[in-house]
Amino acid sequence: MNTLITIRTPHTINTINTIRNLRRSAVMSLVSAVAAASLVLASAPANAQALPANPIGDTSNANGASEARPQAIDIRQLHDTLNLTATQEVQWQAALDAMRNSHAAAKMNADQMQVSMQRLIDQPVLDLNAIHAAHMKAAQADALLPEQSSKTWLVFYSGLNNDQKKVFSDALRPQLAFVAHHAARPFDPRTGL
Template sequence: MSTKTSRFLAVAATSLALSLGIAHAAQPDAPMGGPGGAGGWHGHFMKELSQLHSQLNLNADQEKQWQSALDTMKQTHEAERANHEQMKQQFKAMQQQPILDLNALHAAHQKVEQQDAQLREQSANAWLAFYNGLNDQQKTTVSTALKQRFAMMEQRHEKMRERWEQHRGAAPGGASTLKP
């Protein structure tokens, strides 16, 4: 398998994990923050997750892998949140010093980044184990859902790019600030 193909598969698996993870975070026992409050985008992701789950018609072993992947992802999310809070507290403590120790701050940041990368890898591996246990029809269902998610992400990205270009190109009085 080429490096480009394996990189694409890793991105796809991570996207699946993130999409499913955000949806999982929207479950009733999870805190409901973020845009739109209780119903906002969390509800949308939960609906997508439920639809995908029901379309897959999982057998008992596949259902165990699904639940294992969800649990791993939930633990990953909680650990990343704790890492972020720890980093925030360290930074607050460092701010009390008359001279910031940027080396210590950088080292702490690198440590958290490495821990978070390991956690994300565990979550991606759990989702890949789930995906690898699916039959071709189920993989097609997941692939279709991912392709739709990728297309939606690309549309959002394009809209943001257009807005940025409009914002960058617009000057007071309608004159462009861009030089030819």
């Protein structure tokens, strides 16, 4: 049985580690540059998402300061409180369906973007034009989704009487106040920014 024994001196180990670190550094720099370019080129409204609930026990912001996030709206409780008519119930269900479809389509687009990006970054030489085109395609696919959902909710809201609008407004107000207070600092759960 022939075995090959490689003797590595401290010099060769340092050289190998230096080469590995340089490769990692170069790759991370390129990835950072591409990510920064993508963020600059992306339009925020096309990728806007609702603020997610904090993980249990985590109420800190980026600066480490504690802040209170409003509780998520209990959609079932809101539905029961509104005492909807038959026509309003149809509009409610249409709004919920549009919201669910929009969310599902956005998730599917994100999955397709992830597969596309993986295929593109597996190439020996990155094609930044193709990466940018894939990003723009995903942004365009997602651009109309919030608008479709918003239109159905606006139709529903316009069909409510004044008492129902007050109940709906009171349920939504804490969420909107939180967004208004933190409009310049969106939160992305994937990056923590």
